[in-house]
Amino acid sequence: RKPAGAPDKALARPVTKVGVVGAGLMATQLAVLFLRRLRVPVVVSDLDQGRVDRALAGIHGEIDTLAAKRRVTPDEANRLHGLISGTTDQAAYADCSVVIEAVFEELEVKRAVFAELERHVSPEAVLATNTSSLSVAAMADGLAHPERVVGFHFFNPVAVLPLVEVVRAPRTDDATVATALELAKALKKNAVLVADAPGFVVNRVLLRFMGEVMAAVDEGTPVEVADAALAPLGLPMSTFTLLQLVGPAVALHVAETLHETLDPRFVVSPNLRALVEAGRPGLYDRRPDGTPYVSEETAAL
Ligand code: 3HC
Numbered sequence: 001r002k003p004a005g006a007p008d009k010a011l012a013r014p015v016t017k018v019g020v021v022g023a024g025l026m027a028t029q030l031a032v033l034f035l036r037r038l039r040v041p042v043v044v045s046d047l048d049q050g051r052v053d054r055a056l057a058g059i060h061g062e063i064d065t066l067a068a069k070r071r072v073t074p075d076e077a078n079r080l081h082g083l084i085s086g087t088t089d090q091a092a093y094a095d096c097s098v099v100i101e102a103v104f105e106e107l108e109v110k111r112a113v114f115a116e117l118e119r120h121v122s123p124e125a126v127l128a129t130n131t132s133s134l135s136v137a138a139m140a141d142g143l144a145h146p147e148r149v150v151g152f153h154f155f156n157p158v159a160v161l162p163l164v165e166v167v168r169a170p171r172t173d174d175a176t177v178a179t180a181l182e183l184a185k186a187l188k189k190n191a192v193l194v195a196d197a198p199g200f201v202v203n204r205v206l207l208r209f210m211g212e213v214m215a216a217v218d219e220g221t222p223v224e225v226a227d228a229a230l231a232p233l234g235l236p237m238s239t240f241t242l243l244q245l246v247g248p249a250v251a252l253h254v255a256e257t258l259h260e261t262l263d264p265r266f267v268v269s270p271n272l273r274a275l276v277e278a279g280r281p282g283l284y285d286r287r288p289d290g291t292p293y294v295s296e297e298t299a300a301l
Contacts, residue, residue, distance in 0.1 A: 003166070003181065003193040007174035012182035013124060019092070019099035020044045021113050023055035025247070026130055027102040029158035031055070032062045035080045036072065037187045043093060044086045052086040059084050094120050098183065100128040100152055105253040107134050111142070118143055126179050128152035129167075132250065133199040133207075133257040137169040147173035150180045153200060154189075156245055164189040169196040198262040199254065207255050211267030213239040218271050243272075252276045 002009075018034045020027050023046035034042045044059070046052045060081060067077035085092070093099050099121060101113045114127055121127070127149045129139055140146035151167020164187070166180045177193065184191035194200045199207060216226045227238045235242075243251055252273060258266040 003191055005168075005193050006181055007178045009178055009182055011175045011178035013097060013126070013175060013179045015040065015097045015179070015183055015186070017041045017043070017096045019096040019117075019121075021090070021099060021101040021117070022046060022103040023048075023051040023086070024102065026154065026156065026158065028055045028058045028062075029156070030100060030102055030130065030154060031059050031084065032066075033154075033158050033187055035059070035063070035083055036066065039076075039079065039083065041083050041085070043096065044084070045088060045090060045092065046086075047088060049088050052088060056084065056086045090116050091120050093117060093125075094122075096121060096125055098126045098128060098179070100130055102130040105132060105134065105250055107138055110134065110139050114139055114143055114149065118145065124148070124175075126150060126176050128180065130154055133203050133254045135169075135198070135261075136167050136196045137171065140169055140171060146171045148176045150176050151194075151196065151200070152180055152184075153202075155202070162188075162190045163202070164191050165194050165200045165202060166191045167194055167196050167200055199258050203254055204258060204262065207251070207258050207266055210239055210243060210251065211255055211269065214243075214269035214272055215267045218267075218269050248272055249276050 015038060017040055018038065020031045020034070020042065023044055027044060031042050031044050034040070044052065044055050046055065063077050063080045066072045067074055072080065099117055101110055103109055103113055110129060110131065117127055123145050125148065129136060129149070129151055130153055131139070131151060132153065136149060136151040140149035143149065149169060150172050151165065153165040153167060155161040155163055164184045166177065166184060168177050181191050181193070192201070198204065213226050213230065217223050223240055227240045230239055237245070252268070255266055255268045259268050
């Protein structure tokens with residue numbers, strides 16, 4: 001079904017090559033999705049060659065898994081292996097029809113990525129952002145062609161979750177939106193066309209909900225108890241498992257953005273901040289003696 005407010009699909013431009021900026025979890029999942037569904041060349045990049053190499057290894061591994069699960073034939077898998085490449089040089093994006101950034105969730109970092117990309121891509125190339133909550137308009141601000149910037153927000157795990165939020169900023173033109181919507185269709189995703197508001201739609205709900213569970217922990221309920229207490233709601237995974245999947249640093253960034261730009265009732269959990277600042281990967285982490293970080297952080301607050 002055509003999303004409400006969608007422009008004429010005849011305006012969509014063909015997608016013959018895709019760039020993915022970043023070599024993290026979302027970037028590699030996106031690269032696999034583009035390869036599998038579009039079967040066009042896909043280039044991933046990062047500033048660090050080691051990260052590019054690790055991302056490429058992960059992507060080749062995912063293609064092998066798809067073949068092992070018989071989701072693609074051995075011939076198709078070979079073709080997909082040949083379509084992926086990696087680089088530290090954004091000049092490799094010169095002939096891309098779409099470049100999506102999935103770098104660190106920091107506005108200035110993303111603005112710098114788009115400014116650099118504009119030096120290499122054609123004026124018609126769509127610049128998409130997988131941002132979770134930052135302003136798409138602010139990312140486009142100052143570019144020569146802000147009309148080709150669009151939000152394209154996927155959910156983790158990308159291969160499984162069917163939704164993509166297509167975010168139209170005030171200056172995004174119809175051809176860009178149409179290209180994004182047709183691309184979502186080719187990727188077999190359900191696109192919703194949403195406004196450029198903090199957290200779009202999904203994250204303003206998700207972060208309120210996760211924030212309240214984390215607040216219960218901040219107020220003294222043990223993590224395991226708060227997590228188990230939500231079981232009757234029948235969610236597909238527990239709150240803290242989901243937090244691990246999203247990544248505590250990403251969750252903290254989104255919570256901070258929504259707290260500052262949307263509503264102070266978005267909880268920025270002191271425990272989550274302490275954990276991220278300590279470089280700890282997850283709330284279920286324990287010290288070598290078996291005591292959880294969170295309980296002790298709570299005691300110290
Ligand atoms: N990465 C890739 N694939 C994964 C995965 C992961 N982390 N976890 C599971 N999968 C795949 C499995 O391989 C399996 O695929 P297959 O059918 O090809 O074998 C399929 O998902 C189903 O997995 P399982 O049968 O093991 O598990 P479940 O049926 O329990 O489903 C789940 C797992 C889909 C992850 C489900 O628990 C779920 O939907 N959880 C909620 C996830 C969610 O809410 N994500 C949104 C996060 S918010 C976000 O990303 C936005 C950001 O801006 C913050």
